[in-house]
Amino acid sequence: xxxxxxxLLLLSAFTLAFTGCKxxxxxxxxxxxxxxxxxWFYVKIIEDGDTETFTDGEYINFNENGTAYDSxxxxxxxxxxxxxxxxxxxxxxxxxxxxxxxxxSELVISSTDDDKxxxxxxxx
Numbered sequence: 001x002x003x004x005x006x007x008l009l010l011l012s013a014f015t016l017a018f019t020g021c022k023x024x025x026x027x028x029x030x031x032x033x034x035x036x037x038x039x040w041f042y043v044k045i046i047e048d049g050d051t052e053t054f055t056d057g058e059y060i061n062f063n064e065n066g067t068a069y070d071s072x073x074x075x076x077x078x079x080x081x082x083x084x085x086x087x088x089x090x091x092x093x094x095x096x097x098x099x100x101x102x103x104x105s106e107l108v109i110s111s112t113d114d115d116k117x118x119x120x121x122x123x124x
Contacts, residue, residue: 029083031084031099035102037063038124040062040107041059042072043123044121045118045120047117048117059071066079067079095111096111107124108122
């Protein structure tokens with residue numbers, strides 16, 4: 001009985017660990033500008049298995065005119081879309097990320113830099 005309880009607890013822990021920034025099998029092929037526009041709050045960043053969570057109200061604001069502001073870095077930039085690719089240009093550096101999931105309240109993007117996979121989970 002203890003072994004069964006242990007297995008159930010272990011399965012529950014795995015379920016909770018992998019649902020916080022879940023992609024739900026969604027991989028939109030095309031995203032509209034209106035879906036991205038707005039203020040998105042940082043929830044967590046997952047980089048090579050390490051997770052950093054945010055509760056202090058840091059955000060990225062994607063403006064309709066293609067400008068963006070990142071409160072974490074106090075940085076302004078430009079953004080654009082092509083299909084499900086989000087391109088952000090800031091400080092003469094271009095970053096391209098895949099939009100893995102987008103709903104009215106959740107945005108999950110991922111990129112690979114220097115062989116490190118990074119997933120960013122945001123909410124409205």
